[in-house]
Amino acid sequence: MVNTIRLGGTASNVVVSKVAHGLMMMTWRPVPVPDEEAFEAIKSGVDSLPEGVKMVLNSAEFYGNGFSTANLELLARFYEKYPEYADKTFLSVKVRPSHTTRTPALKPPKGGWDKDAGHINCS
Numbered sequence: 114m115v116n117t118i119r120l121g122g123t124a125s126n127v128v129v130s131k132v133a134h135g136l137m138m139m140t141w142r143p144v145p146v147p148d149e150e151a152f153e154a155i156k157s158g159v160d161s162l163p164e165g166v167k168m169v170l171n172s173a174e175f176y177g178n179g180f181s182t183a184n185l186e187l188l189a190r191f192y193e194k195y196p197e198y199a200d201k202t203f204l205s206v207k208v209r210p211s212h213t214t215r216t217p218a219l220k221p222p223k224g225g226w227d228k229d230a231g232h233i234n235c236s
Contacts, residue, residue: 115130115161115162115163115166116130116131116132117129117130117131117163117166118131120203126167127167127203128165128167129166129168129169129203130162130166130168130169132142133168133169133170133171133192133205134152134154134155134158134168134169134170134171135171135190136155136170136171136172136176136184136187137171137173137176137184137188139154139176139179139184140152140176140177140183140184140187141176141177141178141183141184142178144145144236145176145183145187148187148190148191151187152189152194152195153192154169154174155170155198155202156193156195156198157226159198159201159202160199166202167200167201167203168202168203169202169203169204169205170188170203170204171205171207172184172185172188172205172206172207173206173207173208174206174207174208175207175208175209179232180209185206188204212233219229
């Protein structure tokens with residue numbers, strides 16, 4: 114049995130698994146996991162869920178060597194190759210409040226938060 118939860122607010126029609134798939138170590142390592150290996154891992158998790166339940170994919174704009182956007186670029190390649198998985202997943206993407214310091218400044222990075230959505234071909 115898969116434990117699920119219904120999200121709230123404007124996403125109250127979305128049901129997700131209570132266990133997410135963290136993607137950090139697919140790209141934040143000396144040699145990133147090859148795309149096909151990463152894609153198979155993502156697909157296996159999603160495919161294990163009951164119909165109508167989405168897999169939460171946990172990513173970040175800085176999950177790459179040198180705090181790069183490699184993880185979001187991996188997701189872009191995944192969704193380009195497997196567009197049918199877009200409706201089966203729910204993305205959780207973390208951003209850093211400041212790209213130049215590690216302080217808790219609550220201001221958007223130059224270009225705004227929306228600039229990162231371009232890495233995964235969404236708006």
